[in-house]
Amino acid sequence: MGVLGLTSRKFNKFFQIKYKIINRNYYTQKRLLSSNYSSQNDAILPVLIVGAGPVGLVLSALLTKLGVKCAVLERSTTFSKHPQAHFINNRSMEVFRKLDGLAEEIQRFQPPVELWRKFIYCTSLTGSTIGSVDHMQTQDFNQIVSPVSVAHFSQYKLNALLLKQLEAVGFTVRSHEGLDHRPLAEREILMGHNCISVEATGNLVNVTTSFVKEGKHIEKQIPCSFLVGADGAGSTVRNLVGIEMRGEKDIQKLVSVHFLSQELGKYLMYEKPGMLFFIFNPGAIGVLVAHDLKQGEFVLQMPFYPPQQKFEDFSSEVLFFS
Template sequence: MHSDVLITGAGPTGLVLALWLTRLGVKVHIIDKTSAPGTTSRALAVQARTLELYRQLDLSDAVIERGHQVPAINLWVKGEKTTRLAIETIGSDLTPYPFLQIFPQDQHEMLLVERLEKLGVTVQRQTELLGFDDSGECVLARLKGPDGSEQSWETSYIAGCDGARSRVREVIGTGFPGGTYRQVFYVADVEAVGPSMNGELNIDLDESDFLAVFPLAATGQARLIGTVRDERDEHLETLKFEDVSHRAMEHLKVKVNTVHGFSTYRVHYRVTEHFRKGRAFLLGDAAHIHSPAGGQGMNTGIGDAINLAWKLASVLKGCATDNLLDSYEAERIGFARKLVDTTDRVFSFVTAEGRIADLIRTRIAPRLIPTVARFDAAREFLFRTVSQITLNYRGSPLSQGMSGHVHAGDRLPWAVAGYKDNFASLSHMDWQVHVYGTAQPELIDCCKTLGLMLTVFDWQREYETAGLTQNVVYLLRPDTYVGMVDQTGNGEILDHYFASRGLAPLQRIWS
């Protein structure tokens, strides 16, 4: 029993990792303790950056078709809508996906499983990781199958995508420092009517229990996510929808007709001390968990998977040394810590109790937020942050150079000139080069020698507006982040970039 990579956990993080690796010819084995994909879920939001990255897996259109686009966020206080933030107008010149996409995790997982099976990979269900030994040359894992029997599985690397109670994290002993919020959350899928059932995200900031109404694709259906603050949270196991305070629902003017599902849970905020130990890696909830503020959790796990996938493939295919895998933790752990800190502050604001907290939410915030929202820069900052398009790896050892506003490690700025979308070539899952203007003959020869795809765009004003510089060489990593920016344009620095890091393109394709 052998695979290049053993993936434990078949949530979105594990499934995306399996898809990416399989597309690159890496043999994976993915297991999960459950008997079937989940039928209920808490994660809903698919952010713009995830949709951009999903173009590589030909998933973006399917997620958009099956889900629901949220064009705006409404904030309510004392039964009145005080602020409307129009997302689609804020990000229309920043990304092809200037909206919040609602696509429940259970449907998301089914789509990923469907695509993975088309590639010939099936999740081995009702299979549990008991433990593993890392010899330094390989990993020998002990698995418990559906019939209770144990088997040994040899793999080059093991990826722990097995959630907050990760067995992989337990075995490598990296710890999981953090804490647990006092508030109890509930999730209810409902059919309802009222002004908050308008296809937009509606949030109550009142002194009553926190409540957010997320629209689903089906008309008249929504997911309610709220908190339980008082003595009711002591009866978590027996809590029913009828027991939840309806003050917030009345403030949002939501009249629930039918409840299709109801569950409660507690929220933690934790980041593991290391994302890698030897041949074992931690991703998604196994590495970091935080409040649902901003809809960041699932997207961050998917980002982990894509960051690690191309690096594992590079090492396994002999296109990089094992040192490349150290950059996974270096690039992802800082973002995870920052995310936990940011979501903690937001969550604490919307759920804080007491007279002063209520005063800030109901009196000060309703006046301050609309004022700030009038400024384009403030709205754009909010969109850039929540959509994750500002996430960057500027401090990474893989990042070299800058020009204008674009630094190596940044997401490539999106621009459309005429009918040409500069993100179109990014579906190519390998290193590639962009030049906006004219490519020098020496650069063209260098790209041919290295086997790099080179795309040259005729210089247009739209590229300058996006922050790109004429005739500069942008080397893009397989995950579409900028690896190197070269202002000389002659190819020598490009050649040195790969040689000095012991790197080579994955597929060595010239077109």
């Protein structure tokens, strides 16, 4: 996640400086963030967050709780139904504990821990088990290292709970049609808007977004005091402000197949319940993520090696019959 507020053109430097300013002059910053928007200039949002993934949504809820006015821009026109992440660590659960009952809701709605505490290594789902690892430890249940245990809950379900929380404090999800020509208001999540440029002038960050209307790309300017890049691993905001990603890129490519099978869910639930199934045999290698055995919701992840392999090699016909 990146944060940008505007006092310097040297974005990289600014990135570090701004954090220091926030820490040193907390009260000044607090006034700027909470009162500037309504009383001085209605067109300037105190905080604009790019990205309505879990990080952007959690941040919106936390800022709102602190009285900081914010809005969110999201490139996709709808929220993804791909399960993506599922394993939530202690630290994330501790943050969720601060959000009116979110940690408790996750614990209530997640599958029973007995169904996901194991990683299973096997030759195939119906074949022999090579070994299994129980990744839950006594300390996880006894609240020794953290007051909240880890959880197993699909990302799209988490996003739905976060949206419910945000709606309860006055957030609205808008398509670009819902905005017309008026500026983006606080507590709005604007869908279908791709952040394409960021410009720092004086105390403002001018964010340009692009959206599609009747087949045409239209650009819109959104000024704000602080910009937060919560736009994922390939962050556009990070690239636009010239912050390089450290470490190795493209470590591995995977093809993920999301499917529903109550039959498989029932079979695994009784035969070998687990969260991850590492499958090794000469015909196929993959990791099956059991998002919810009771619902029969799975993602099969397979290694993908372009240019030797093409994406088309993983067509639904091939996957269904293999």
